[in-house]
Amino acid sequence: MKVVTSQQMREIDRKAIVKNNLSGLALMENAGLRIFQSLKNIYPDLRLKKIIIFSGSGNNGGDGFVVARHLYDYGVKAKVFLLAPFNKIKGEAGENLNIIDKIGVELIEVETVKLEEIQEAIQNSDLIIDAILGTGLQGRVTDLKAKIIDLINVAGKEVAAIDVPSGLNTDTGKIEGPCIKATHTITLALPKIGLLLFPGASYAGKVTVVNIGIPSYLLKNKKLKTNMVTKEIVKSLLPSRAAYTHKGSFGKVLILAGSVGMTGAAYLASEAAMRSGTGIVILGIPRSFNPIMEVKLTEVMTLPLAETEKQSLGEDAEETILKLLTKPPRYRVHRHSP
Template sequence: MRAATAREMREIDRIAINEYGIPGAVLMENAGGAVVRYLESIINPLADQRFCIFAGKGNNGGDGYVIARHLANQGAKVKVFLLGEKAAITGDARINLDILDKMNMDVIEVVSERDWDKVRVAATFADCLIDALLGTGFRGDVTGDMARMIDLIHAAGKLVVAVDIPSGVNADTGKICGKAVRASHTVTLGLPKPGLFLYPGADYTGELTVADIGIPTAIVAGQKIKQNILMAAAVRAILPQRSPDAHKGMNGRVALVAGSRGLSGAAAMAAAAALRAGAGLVTLAVPAEIQDILAVKLTEVMTRALAETASGTISQKALGEIASLTKDSDVLAIGPGLGRHEDTVAAVREIVKTAECPLVIDADALYALANYTGILTECAALPVLTPHPGEMGLLTGLSAEEVNGDRVQIARQAAGEWGSIVVLKGAHTVVAFPDGEVYINTTGNAGMATGGTGDALTGIIAAFVGQGMSSHDAAVAGVYIHGLAGDIAAQAGMVGMAATDLIKAMPAALYGMKNY
């Protein structure tokens, strides 16, 4: 499912109005009608229900006026509160405001303290509050009377339905612009917006529905929209299908270079996740001193000892053994628990430049690439990088906060510059490709905020590549299935959930995707 930025949505509207000849008032009518139909699905009947509609000065407010008219026609009791004066309303919104005036509907300009008292009383006794204050084009921070109105909406403690996007949420990034409406439901218009799926905006969206407002599909198809919302149907279509007569050699030979003294767990979880994601054969190459530990932890995984440094990390002397391993493997995952010894860092860079099979690069292997991302263009196949925001910041020179402030654009830019697939982990995970295409995941939960879940993702993506998926499809499917397994594991409770719980849930996640 495509997701449009604010700029892209404005262009779609412009083409619909100016080139296809659909009046803006018609699109506004369709938008308001779609919201009312959604309200009927959650509040039935609408008759005699009390609604407060909070309207701004733009087209979002105009949608609110249409909603008010339709609700009144169905017998609901409606009050409209306009933040400002009627004289400031123009265009299509003005047309619909004038209709309300002719219907003698209660439209109150909120300009004095007495007006604010009316807002408080009406909100207290309302059954539902409609947020039509700010649309997707809002920029800057919410302050002054707008912030006061949002506070009042929250203080009422009622069901809140946002029109298009909760006011104060940035449509492109999910950033909160100083203050935002926390909606119970959001009816977004035409196409979803990325900010509805990216935190913190996703936490303000509530239950989301996408409403058709009559924009011709040809207009959307003609736009180069490169944001995608990752849904089950798309993943189901690309998952590998296992033949009834399959044997282990047909299901992927996955190699992992991971682990170091004190960090055997990361290696173990990546390897276990690869198995649970369907890999036929998994070989885990680790520093010699921890090989015995991993052999005990992982019954089904083959282990291989590598030359090590005095600190218990792999050394450059292991490069020959690793090269031999990659020749016999369909994919190499590198990084979990690897350590940051200077000799290890040098070895990682050499592996990235010379590996003959596709790479999945995570954790300490990403650390080794800081200031060396140029070598990614030397990879034999398109590599997959799986940084969390801190690691992404290390690679880009940004803080984790800056990375999270614009996850889509930063991941997209990095993927283009590095000629790599970038899986920017977090809520929600973003998968970006060198051509600018981006996928925003919809699975996963807060229970996954625990050590080892990122290592599991590395193993899952590697397993999918090993089973014959392209690195592109493996990254997309891996992220979705990883989150889905986390959701299954969380059914027993999020707090206290461990990465191993997610790994154990992998077969159920895969079975569910293929059979439901």
């Protein structure tokens, strides 16, 4: 899966709108719907929760307005706190704000109430949705937005962030000021780099990526050079194995490791070789550590080798090792009887 910067995501959005005749309003609707559906999956008791949404004036806030409408239709009486005056919210966000206003969603302009009232609303809520700031943040959050973020963080409530936690640097994962500490982040179309790099990753909580209807060719563009390794990618790279095979069909690995205080390295390297799919793993170890490794390792074959007085591999082991590298002889691998 591709991972993007804020600028790359804006360019993807632009191409989806300009080249594919998708409207910004349609993308916002898709985003809000997918976020709402994700919330239902995350919180099976969503209908029973007291939810408040903090929305800014941009597209992130607009996504929050769409979520509010779907929650309202679902039977949840969510409150929406506006971090900008109603009449200052324009564009697609403004259109969705007008819709939820007309259907009766409770709207509160934060500039018209005391911080103590906002704090009380936060304390009385079960879930907070962060739609304050999106990927376009530059620098640190200040003024009233910063105070709201601090109130949310100290409350210890469940927080679901839309796209990225407000205050997070989308491109670097840096925290340059107040930043929402989310329980979940529902990010749109593709993961953002800042969600995966620390310290940002520790503020994002569990990240869910949702499809908002952007054409797949834009999301898989080879010009996007950063990728996130997923289970699906790893699985696709693993070669299939025929049914009629044995351990000798899948390669052999010789590991030379181990000394006083360093037997763990030998153990971990051997287990990693087995986990990678190697058919036969042989661990060459100073002979005095062989009894330890035979207890620790079940599938790996151990090879006790000559050692120094300090119990590291000795020069006398060289000939045995070189012969093994040329053609691994089975008779050189030993097991001690208990």
